[in-house]
Amino acid sequence: MFPESDLLPISALQHLLFCERQCALIHIEGLWAENRYTVEGRHLHEKAHDPSRDVRRDIRIARGLAIRSFRLGLSGIADVVEFHPDTSLSDSGDRRARDGPATHIAPSGLRPFPVEYKRGRPKSHDADRVQLCAQALCLEEMLNVAVTDGALFYGRTRRRKAVKIDEALRSLTDDTARRLHALIASGVTPRTARAPKCNKCSMLNLCLPDGTGPGRSASRYLQRSLAASASGPASEDDDQ
Numbered sequence: 518m519f520p521e522s523d524l525l526p527i528s529a530l531q532h533l534l535f536c537e538r539q540c541a542l543i544h545i546e547g548l549w550a551e552n553r554y555t556v557e558g559r560h561l562h563e564k565a566h567d568p569s570r571d572v573r574r575d576i577r578i579a580r581g582l583a584i585r586s587f588r589l590g591l592s593g594i595a596d597v598v599e600f601h602p603d604t605s606l607s608d609s610g611d612r613r614a615r616d617g618p619a620t621h622i623a624p625s626g627l628r629p630f631p632v633e634y635k636r637g638r639p640k641s642h643d644a645d646r647v648q649l650c651a652q653a654l655c656l657e658e659m660l661n662v663a664v665t666d667g668a669l670f671y672g673r674t675r676r677r678k679a680v681k682i683d684e685a686l687r688s689l690t691d692d693t694a695r696r697l698h699a700l701i702a703s704g705v706t707p708r709t710a711r712a713p714k715c716n717k718c719s720m721l722n723l724c725l726p727d728g729t730g731p732g733r734s735a736s737r738y739l740q741r742s743l744a745a746s747a748s749g750p751a752s753e754d755d756d757q
């Protein structure tokens with residue numbers, strides 16, 4: 518169990534799965550930069566937190582809900598948590614008593630269903646699902662009730678993608694949380710080779726993967742950059 522002071526942001530799981538170096542730059546070195554993708558993502562989250570947006574009969578909706586797990590050492594804000602009526606739930610049945618007494622903020626007989634808002638489309642990697650699962654695990658610990666399902670809402674498709682909070686995803690999320698705490702405790706920002714994903718990364722100009730990746734020389738990179746700027750605009754090949 519982690520003390521409150523050691524809780525890390527749930528969003529850092531996604532940074533870690535996208536790129537360890539990006540995660541370290543943000544959460545060890547305290548750097549941040551915006552690009553089109555981060556701004557679009559922020560606007561989508563702000564809309565999700567707007568309480569005037571939708572009300573659905575039989576479903577209670579909490580927006581911008583503060584959540585945490587002392588077991589995983591994580592805290593954050595859930596975009597939307599719906600509380601669905603579930604007659605299979607009772608005060609004692611189907612409850613997961615994981616970490617001591619629960620804080621019962623959920624009305625009895627309602628099953629939490631987290632919905633995380635994401636820009637773009639469903640991705641081939643697991644980062645979005647892990648972030649959603651971490652929210653589900655936080656809700657389980659806080660409410661002492663099983664969270665079996667959730668959804669990812671993608672801004673580009675304007676659709677929800679259902680996510681099962683199954684054992685494989687729980688295990689991947691536990692592992693990722695452990696890796697995140699190990700990385701932050703190390704205090705070391707790893708070097709990472711430039712990859713196609715760097716072109717979409719908001720941290721590109723702070724990271725400088727062309728000069729700082731494994732086997733790269735920062736001084737040679739600076740010399741090349743100075744020579745290139747002295748001889749005019751860079752061509753596509755200068756990135757290779």
Ligand code: SF4
Binds near residue numbers: 538724
């Ligand atoms: S620019 Fe590339 S290597 Fe650097 S943080 Fe972003 S994804 Fe990682």
